[in-house]
Amino acid sequence: xxxxxxxxxxxxxxxxxxxxxxxxxxxxxxxxxxxxxxxxxxxxxxxxxxxxxxxxxxxxxxxxxxxxxxxxxxxxxxxxxxxxxxxxxxxxxxxxxxxxxxxxxxxxxxxxxxxxxxxxxxxxxxxxxxxxxxxxxxxxxxxxxxxxxxxxxxxxxxxxxxxxxxxxxxxxxxxxxxxxxxxxxxxxxxxxxxxxxxxxxxxxxxxxxxxxxxxxxxxxxxxxxxxxxxxxxxxxxxxxxxxxxxxxxxxxxxxxxxxxxxxxx
Numbered sequence: 001x002x003x004x005x006x007x008x009x010x011x012x013x014x015x016x017x018x019x020x021x022x023x024x025x026x027x028x029x030x031x032x033x034x035x036x037x038x039x040x041x042x043x044x045x046x047x048x049x050x051x052x053x054x055x056x057x058x059x060x061x062x063x064x065x066x067x068x069x070x071x072x073x074x075x076x077x078x079x080x081x082x083x084x085x086x087x088x089x090x091x092x093x094x095x096x097x098x099x100x101x102x103x104x105x106x107x108x109x110x111x112x113x114x115x116x117x118x119x120x121x122x123x124x125x126x127x128x129x130x131x132x133x134x135x136x137x138x139x140x141x142x143x144x145x146x147x148x149x150x151x152x153x154x155x156x157x158x159x160x161x162x163x164x165x166x167x168x169x170x171x172x173x174x175x176x177x178x179x180x181x182x183x184x185x186x187x188x189x190x191x192x193x194x195x196x197x198x199x200x201x202x203x204x205x206x207x208x209x210x211x212x213x214x215x216x217x218x219x220x221x222x223x224x225x226x227x228x229x230x231x232x233x234x235x236x237x238x239x240x241x242x243x244x245x246x247x248x249x250x251x252x253x254x255x256x257x258x259x260x261x262x263x264x265x
Contacts, residue, residue: 013058015133019240020142027130029247034122036258046122054125059132067124075117082109173201 037043054060089106136157143153177198
């Protein structure tokens with residue numbers, strides 16, 4: 001598997017066959033609705049839609065595990081911060097004693113935490129589904145075909161690839177350090193000491209990759225102003241076009257309704 005497709009899960013799932021632009025439209029559409037949604041019924045409807053999308057995807061288990069593993073520590077951390085020290089807290093849900101100090105958990109702080117985590121619980125799975133069901137080497141040609149500048153397309157693709165690439169580099173360097181006799185497992189202090197020999201090679205290799213990639217892009221005439229061709233099929237099916245139009249129209253309708261409600265119309 002190529003470096004550019006580290007996160008893609010090859011499958012015959014329904015979402016895998018959709019055009020990358022259609023999935024990008026859906027991700028942006030869903031993220032924007034999740035950020036602007038405030039009504040409990042609308043948020044519940046988004047969760048129902050998200051559950052259905054996750055269910056038909058070919059990576060449901062992986063998306064669920066990743067989302068839970070990320071959201072759990074965030075929820076615990078925010079619950080402590082907002083529940084205990086948020087200045088907006090006025091109603092005490094419950095209290096407990098730690099080393100003789102009485103700690104009070106405020107209702108307002110927990111509500112703020114739930115609102116933030118619910119937004120993340122909607123956004124993260126959709127982003128993961130997009131990454132796992134989209135061939136990234138096909139995404140950039142489709143973006144350029146849609147009129148997106150090549151530099152913007154490359155930056156978008158590079159931002160998606162950065163975490164998998166760093167993860168792969170750290171794993172390779174960790175194995176190399178272990179073969180040299182450096183102890184990587186053990187207590188927390190031991191792991192912290194072992195992290196420093198890994199960090200410097202990761203930074204240096206990343207800088208070297210940036211230089212090599214810039215040279216490669218120049219050799220391939222990345223900045224050429226002429227129309228380029230692609231090895232991939234850039235044609236969109238009728239289903240793709242129908243979904244894209246529905247997403248655009250429904251989002252514009254959502255914005256109009258939000259504005260009308262704000263103005264009291």
